[in-house]
Amino acid sequence: MYKVFLAEDEWMVREGIKQTIPWEELGCRVIGEASDGLSALEGVMTEEPDILLTDIRMPALDGIQLAERVSAEKPGIRFLFLTGFDDFSYAQKAVRLGASDFLLKPVDPDELIRVIRTVTRALDEERRHTEAVERLEGLVRSDRPLVLEKLLADVMLGRAVEGEEDRLARVVTACNPTFGSYRLALLHNGTEGGDINAALIAGTYPEIEAVTSLPVVRLYDNTAALLLDLKGGRDKLALALECLRERLLAAAGCDCYIRIGKPEQTLARLGAAFGDTLQLLYPAPFQSKDPVVWLEDAAPADAVFSEGGEDELKEMIERVKWGTEDSITGELQRWHDRINLRYKGSPFEAGRRFYRLNVLLYLSLAGEGELQQIVRETEAERALWQSGDSLQSWMKRWGEVLAEWNRRLGERSQPGRPSGIEEAARYIDEHYAVITLQSIAERYHMSESYFSRLFKREAGISFVEYLTNVRMQRAKELLANPKLKMYEVGNQVGYQDARYFSQIFRKCTGETPSDFRKRMGIPTALL
Structure with a gap:
């Protein structure tokens, strides 16, 4: 049952509302009433109702002032205002306070019933959401970090459902109230044979505990992520990460590359931070020999768009969506050849720009509504990050993924559906x-x-x-x-x-x- 408090200076109006509305059928009960604003404030603070139904014009404290005082102390309470024709200026203030609805006096019982139902449905949804978060928080607090790891991975990889990013922020805060600004770090094993994820999960690494209170996020076969706490500054992070690299090499044979994003203030930026940092992570044929690279020290990401890169990206998106398998693989090879020609004096830089263009292609296509599910099902990220031993083997695997996306899009054009x-x-x-x-x-x-x-x-x-x-x-x-x-x-x-x-x-x-x-x-x- 949701609790309702009535604040109305006219006794007859209060009685009419109490007697004519089927409160129990609506899942509510009236737990208190008051004839002036100050009495209402005292009653609300004591009873803590879910819904406050208040007249705008009342003695001692009007409905707007009452709502302002209540919302400051009890922000979860929903407000319903009773108003007259001449209360428009008050109504404007009520809107700014987040009023759930207005009811014109004299009150129509049917209209009030409709409004109460709308509010209780919203409260039901809010309660379900809160209960789900509390269950999730309970799982995490009960030594089940896999739940939090999955949430972090889903947000990074674009798999989060609506509302999951807010849920992630609440869960992280519940588990670590001091969590604030962070950097996203991607760790990738650059050697064949080692398993960086298995090594990170199986071992105990003080270096990780020194820079984050959140779990290691396993992304793909040989790629993991850490959300680094910024409290110690960049020097502390650099020292800890270098020690972590050495321990992983000694313990598991993983010679890993570490790529670190820029400082972020909110978890709402986690998906974008992943996209930014991902552009620093290259498979073996394109990889920088620098073991640790910071995003702010790297060339701007948009440098890849010099000399027609943006047109090339748009052309490839069109081919994946509308073209043929041969046209896709052919264009991929032409991409590589054109970039090699531009940077013929620097083959390493040519390779990096070619790879970054393909990362942007992946990020662009993964954000397309009709392609999102296909991208997830084909595990394209594995092909994008697989090291391989040569550029040609990498291009072959990546071209096959793009062709598969194209084929699946074609399959979705069912008979009878227009092309x-x-x-x-x-x-x-x-x-x-x-x-x-x-x-x-x-x-x-x-x-x-x-x-x-x-x-x-x-x-x-x-x-x-x-x-x-x-x-x-x-x-x-x-x-x-x-x-x-x-x-x-x-x-x-x-x-x-x-x-x-x-x-x-x-x-x-x-x-x-x-x-x-x-x-x-x-x-x-x-x-």
């Missing part, structure tokens, strides 16, 4: 008057040139031809209405210049709009 170009054609049919090549290409996340090529290949005619045909067909339908003037018909099908509309119509049909009307026996409206 991408069929969907685009339908969109043109519905928006022919305002559409441009630029606007439709942006809608489907393609460059204008790629959309044009794809449209012509699938539809058999160019985008401009298709759009013009649709406009001319609609123009004929409009010309059948004698009330419409020629320029009005042109405007409605996308041509603001009446003379240009007439020229296009004649080019497509062999006659002017006026000749068309004459031939059809339709009177021509006066210009």
